[in-house]
Amino acid sequence: AQRVTQPEKLLSVFKGAPVELKCNYSYSGSPELFWYVQYSRQRLQLLLRHISRESIKGFTADLNKGETSFHLKKPFAQEEDSAMYYCALSGQAGTALIFGKGTTLSVSS
Amino acid sequence: EPEVTQTPSHQVTQMGQEVILRCVPISNHLYFYWYRQILGQKVEFLVSFYNNEISEKSEIFDDQFSVERPDGSNFTLKIRSTKLEDSAMYFCASSESTRNTIYFGEGSWLTVV
Numbered sequence: 001a002q003r004v005t006q007p008e009k010l011l012s013v014f015k016g017a018p019v020e021l022k023c024n025y026s027y028s029g030s031p032e033l034f035w036y037v038q039y040s041r042q043r044l045q046l047l048l049r050h051i052s053r054e055s056i057k058g059f060t061a062d063l064n065k066g067e068t069s070f071h072l073k074k075p076f077a078q079e080e081d082s083a084m085y086y087c088a089l090s091g092q093a094g095t096a097l098i099f100g101k102g103t104t105l106s107v108s109s
Numbered sequence: 110e111p112e113v114t115q116t117p118s119h120q121v122t123q124m125g126q127e128v129i130l131r132c133v134p135i136s137n138h139l140y141f142y143w144y145r146q147i148l149g150q151k152v153e154f155l156v157s158f159y160n161n162e163i164s165e166k167s168e169i170f171d172d173q174f175s176v177e178r179p180d181g182s183n184f185t186l187k188i189r190s191t192k193l194e195d196s197a198m199y200f201c202a203s204s205e206s207t208r209n210t211i212y213f214g215e216g217s218w219l220t221v222v
Contacts (some may be wrong), residue, residue: 032208043113044152044200044213086152090207096142096165097211101151 002027004089006100013077015109021072023061023087023100031089033063033070034097038084047072047085057081077107111135113214115201121220122191130186130217132201141184142202142211143176145169152200158184191221 003026013019025031035047048056050063050070061072070087087100114133122128134141143155156166158176173195175187184203188195201214 036213043215046210046212049210096154096157097144098154099144099152 002031002089002091002098004087004098004100006085006087006103008103009101010104010106012106012108015079015107016076019072019074019077019081019105019107021085021087021103021105023070023072025068025070025087025089027068027089027091029091030065031091033061034088034090035059035061035070035072036086036088036099038086038102040083044086077105079107079109081105082107113201113203113212115199115214115217117217118215119218119220121222124193124221125190128188128191128195128219130188130199130201130219132184132186132214133182134184134201134203135212136182138203138205138212140164140204140207141176141178142204143186144200144202144213145197146200146216147194147197155186155199188219191219193221195219196221 005024007022033050036044037047038044048054059074061070063070084102084104086102088097090097116131141158144152146152154167156170157164173189177185198216198218200216202211204211
């Protein structure tokens with residue numbers, strides 16, 4: 001069965017501190033992994049996907065198939081990074097996105 | 110930039126009433142989705158729709174739910190007889206294909222009283 005686990009409900013950091021939002025997945029094949037972000041009062045929007053290997057707003061995520069993880073990282077957090085972050089998985093057969101429970105990132109000065 | 114739009118943004122309905130939530134997907138997209146998020150819980154997949162038929166649905170999407178594309182632009186979610194536990198934010202989404210980015214609407218907040 002497909003599953004996405006985000007173990008932290010809330011992550012609070014100070015501005016300038018490194019950030020790592022954890023995501024582990026369970027899937028028998030080769031999934032496609034995504035991070036979506038939801039800023040206050042805004043819609044869910046794609047932050048990044050593992051196949052593009054991009055860095056968006058300073059965030060990166062590497063797919064580790066051995067550890068079945070796709071942690072989201074940023075070396076220096078900014079206050080505007082405060083939002084809800086969702087890790088999501090899509091199976092190779094093109095099945096719909098399955099989301100984790102989300103992690104609220106709070107960055108304070 | 111094109112966006113997925115949803116109406117209404119908020120609806121309050123009495124238990125047992127029928128509700129229709131409407132969505133206008135991005136115009137060149139072929140795949141449409143409904144997700145829901147109960148307050149304090151995760152975003153849950155309900156159904157996907159392609160070529161005028163359901164391509165995938167979750168166990169949440171029971172006989173109380175139906176989807177329709179009544180014309181070339183709208184994509185609707187109908188809940189036949191609402192229950193208190195249907196209270197949630199309902200997100201519509203669309204994508205060009207199953208492997209492209211899924212774009213979400215702002216959501217319709219349904220409150221069943």
